[in-house]
Each structure stands twice: as structure tokens, then as C-alpha cells.
Amino acid sequence: MARIWILGGGLIGCGWAAAFAGAGHDVTVIDPDPAVADRIATVQAQALPVLQGLGTLSPRATTPAHVATAAEAGPPPVLVQENLPENLDLKRRALAALEPHLAPDSIIASSSSGLSPDDMAEGLARPERLLIAHPCNPPYLMPVVELSGGALTAPEVVDRAAGLFRAMGKTVLTLTRPVPGHLVNRLQAALWREAVHLASEGIASLADIEQAVIQGLAPRWCIVGPSTVFHLAGAEGGIGRFVDALGPEFERW
Ligand SMILES: NC(=O)c1ccc[n+]([C@@H]2O[C@H](COP(=O)([O-])OP(=O)(O)OC[C@H]3O[C@@H](n4cnc5c(N)ncnc54)[C@H](O)[C@@H]3O)[C@@H](O)[C@H]2O)c1
Known part of the structure; x- marks a missing residue:
């Protein structure tokens, strides 16, 4: 104690x-x-x-x-x-x-x-x-x-x-050095920025964007973080294969 x-x-x-x-x-x-x-x-x-x-x-x-x-x-x-x-x-x-x-x-x-x-x-x-x-x-x-x-x-x-x-x-x-927002809030803010962008562009309703996180991302993210998700998506080639295959696509967005 x-x-x-x-x-x-x-x-x-x-x-x-x-x-x-x-x-x-x-x-x-x-x-x-x-x-x-x-x-x-x-x-x-x-x-x-x-x-x-x-x-x-x-x-x-x-x-x-x-x-x-x-x-x-x-x-x-x-x-x-x-x-x-x-x-x-x-x-x-x-x-x-x-x-x-x-x-x-x-x-x-x-x-x-x-x-x-x-x-x-x-x-x-x-x-x-x-x-x-x-x-x-x-x-x-x-x-x-x-x-x-x-x-x-x-x-x-x-x-x-x-x-x-x-x-x-x-x-x-x-953290190796302090940053405002630390890790969790910065990652959360990055995702929220995109959610606001998608909603304001009228791409989907706010309710569906919320569901994309709750049903689409959260079940994975309980177990693995975003880098591991992409590593697994590259199968035996891992993150290298994933970036080769989908990196240019990501860049276009
Ligand atoms: N609110 C959140 O979700 C959250 C999450 C993580 C970290 N924080 C951080 O935690 C800190 C506190 O946030 P909060 O939301 O609990 O604030 P709050 O306003 O709910 O509580 C502040 C408390 O400090 C007391 N206080 C003020 N001056 C005092 C003094 N001189 N001596 C003793 N007590 C005094 C007030 O009476 C009050 O009870 C902030 O630095 C904030 O950034 C907040």
C-alpha cells in the first residue's frame, strides 16, 4: 500500500x-x-x-x-x-x-x-x-x-x-517526449477528422459513419492495432506486400 x-x-x-x-x-x-x-x-x-x-x-x-x-x-x-x-x-x-x-x-x-x-x-x-x-x-x-x-x-x-x-x-x-494529446487522443482525433470530413461531404450519414467504427473497426481493434491489421492483410508478404499492393491506392485518396 x-x-x-x-x-x-x-x-x-x-x-x-x-x-x-x-x-x-x-x-x-x-x-x-x-x-x-x-x-x-x-x-x-x-x-x-x-x-x-x-x-x-x-x-x-x-x-x-x-x-x-x-x-x-x-x-x-x-x-x-x-x-x-x-x-x-x-x-x-x-x-x-x-x-x-x-x-x-x-x-x-x-x-x-x-x-x-x-x-x-x-x-x-x-x-x-x-x-x-x-x-x-x-x-x-x-x-x-x-x-x-x-x-x-x-x-x-x-x-x-x-x-x-x-x-x-x-x-x-x-512516450519518448511529450506531445499535446499524447497517443490515444491524437489517434482518436485523426479518425474523427476523417469522420467529420466524410459526413460534411455527404458521403454517408453520421449514424452509418459511427457504425463503420463500431462494427467495422472496433471488433478488430480490440485485439490488434492498425499496423497489425495491415500486416495481416498482406498475408505471407506482410505489411510490405500490403503497401506494394494498396499503397498507391491509399495515396490517391
Ligand atoms: N475530462 C476528461 O475527460 C479528461 C481526461 C484525461 C485527462 N484530463 C485532465 O485532467 C485534468 C482535470 O480535468 P477534469 O475534467 O477532472 O477537471 P474538473 O474541472 O472536473 O476538476 C477540477 C477540480 O480541481 C479542483 N481545484 C481547482 N483548483 C484547485 C486547487 N488549487 N487545489 C485543489 N483543487 C482544486 C476543482 O474544485 C475541481 O474539483 C485536466 O488537466 C485535464 O486535461 C481530463
Whole structure:
């Protein structure tokens, strides 16, 4: 069991709180909004059957605590998961105020969808402890956590965070450098761009475009990613044969 602080108990913070508590960690949510206590309980009640179904609910699952400030949160955590609104100034100020309450080796993992870890770490006494750990929503259900460190992040911090998330049953994807949107959201955005294009050109109804993804792509993508799909489509010649045969066709679109 590790001590985990959740900074910001909104949609993602409460989802993370349920994930960490379900994995048996000692969780404290820090958020000045008094409504957060009820939100923690509601999300945990939603998460418990999901974690049970996934087989990742620890027999030592805990209940997250709620406090308004880091000063009330007790001994420093192994990791603080930051889930403040996506606003660089707000995050910077809140992290600078939080840092004196941390241990020298406490990790700061940010859920940010698009901010740079180096920008966020500016002003910290120990910027090497900050990395991005981006979940898909809701964090207790979705397996992927995308990790990326900035130029200032210590590699051992990325390794320690990866170990903690893997021990919770998460699939850790590690980027070699941070990019806004990380992997999942960028891939999703690329597909959505084409969906909007097809709909706006009147090629098909939005309902049929949605079905193309749900019935045409999703059943494959549960098991293999898009590169493997094309590799398999090339039969014994693999992706090379596929590109030779269909590459020029793709170029014409
Ligand atoms: N919403 C999503 O689907 C999603 C998915 C993945 C990652 N993210 C990222 O997660 C982060 C949080 O997003 P969200 O949708 O949960 O936001 P949200 O607005 O639902 O929650 C933000 C919470 O932060 C609290 N807060 C504000 N200032 C605070 C402070 N100084 N100290 C403590 N708490 C404070 C607020 O009271 C609120 O409860 C963002 O960086 C976002 O990019 C969001």
C-alpha cells in the first residue's frame, strides 16, 4: 500500500481516487470544494462493481479521504496525482504551494491532456520529480496510462511511476517526449477528422459513419492495432506486400 494524494477532485480526480483506492492504496483527495466528499463516494460506488468485473479490485481496497488543503493531508505521499483544471498558471501556482508538503522523493504525476511537463515544473524546487501520467476517462475503468517526462524529468521517476501503475493492472504507454494529446487522443482525433470530413461531404450519414467504427473497426481493434491489421492483410508478404499492393491506392485518396 502506498500513500497517494489526489490534487483536484473533479471528474478525473475522483476517477483516479477510485482506481487507487480499489488497488488498495491509502488515498487522500485534496480539493477546497466541499461537494467533493459526496463526489468521491458516488464515483467509488460506481467504480467498485467495475473493478470487480475487471478482476483488479484488491481485497485490501480502501475508501479515499477528503481534505481541503495539503496541510491537512498528513504524511507526504509516494505519488501525488494532479487533476486541476487545464490551466497552466493555476497548475503552476498550486504545485508550487504543494511542494513544501512533499517528501524529497514524492512523485508529481499530472493528468494533463495537453500541457508541457517542463512548463508545469517551472518554479518547482525539484522539477525532476514531475511527469505526465494521462488516463483515459474514467481512470478506474480504462486500462491505459500514458507517461511522458519532460527534459527535466528524471528517468527513474518515470520508471517508479510505471511500476506503480503496472502493479494496479494498468497498461503503461511511455512516450519518448511529450506531445499535446499524447497517443490515444491524437489517434482518436485523426479518425474523427476523417469522420467529420466524410459526413460534411455527404458521403454517408453520421449514424452509418459511427457504425463503420463500431462494427467495422472496433471488433478488430480490440485485439490488434492498425499496423497489425495491415500486416495481416498482406498475408505471407506482410505489411510490405500490403503497401506494394494498396499503397498507391491509399495515396490517391
Ligand atoms: N475530462 C476528461 O475527460 C479528461 C481526461 C484525461 C485527462 N484530463 C485532465 O485532467 C485534468 C482535470 O480535468 P477534469 O475534467 O477532472 O477537471 P474538473 O474541472 O472536473 O476538476 C477540477 C477540480 O480541481 C479542483 N481545484 C481547482 N483548483 C484547485 C486547487 N488549487 N487545489 C485543489 N483543487 C482544486 C476543482 O474544485 C475541481 O474539483 C485536466 O488537466 C485535464 O486535461 C481530463
